[in-house]
Amino acid sequence: MSDEVLDPALVARLKRDEHGLFAAIAQQYDTGEVLMLAWMDDEALRRTLATGRVTYWSRSRAEYWTKGDTSGNVQLLKSAALDCDGDVVLLKVDQSGGACHTGDRTCFDAGTLPLG
Template identity: 60%
Template sequence: MFKQWEAAPAGTELSLTEVLDQIQFNEAGLVPAIAQQHDSGEVLMLAWMNRDSIIETLQTGQVCYWSRSRQTYWRKGESSGHRQRLCEMRLDCDGDAVLLLVDQQGPACHTDRRDCFYVSLSANGARILTDPASGR
């Protein structure tokens, strides 16, 4: 189906069920989901979603992931209050990754940093970029 969709013009409507059926979930039934701040483009985090968490997120507008460590649904911000409101969900060109454009309330990372990508790697080593809480 993705090959057919490549040639489709902008504005072509597709059935949600048809698209969900084409997502390339891994052997655990999961697909990686990248959360990006909708207005700044800042990449916040990567997590995992299954079919049901995708549907819940689309229906409620509150981002829901699948927690691999806890083996349960993880509604972002449920305990911390640092919620992610869905602005738009996109699927990549071959159906093996989801992009979530979100409005992040507070820090996205469990370390209390704005995003989860605070370790910078280089050929010479690694460096922590931001402090917890302040994000700077």
């Protein structure tokens, strides 16, 4: 990767878990549809901001993965925002194809939970 680094002010605001990770929510930029939640570390966020293609950290494979490299279902970054606590990044993306590893458009279409 390039020699670009994350802004030190951003690095100072990020709150990571014991593995150096924070949650990243991908949302379709024009419809507001919530697509998926995955994990990032500083390097994944740096790659995402530098390239405009979303990169995550795979906890199960212990490696970086850029969304769409194997599936073709690319996430192009439109904007990124850090939440008030600094422990979640909201990525507004333009998703091509399914966002979920099952091939579905969103990871949140497995049914609603009963209330009350």
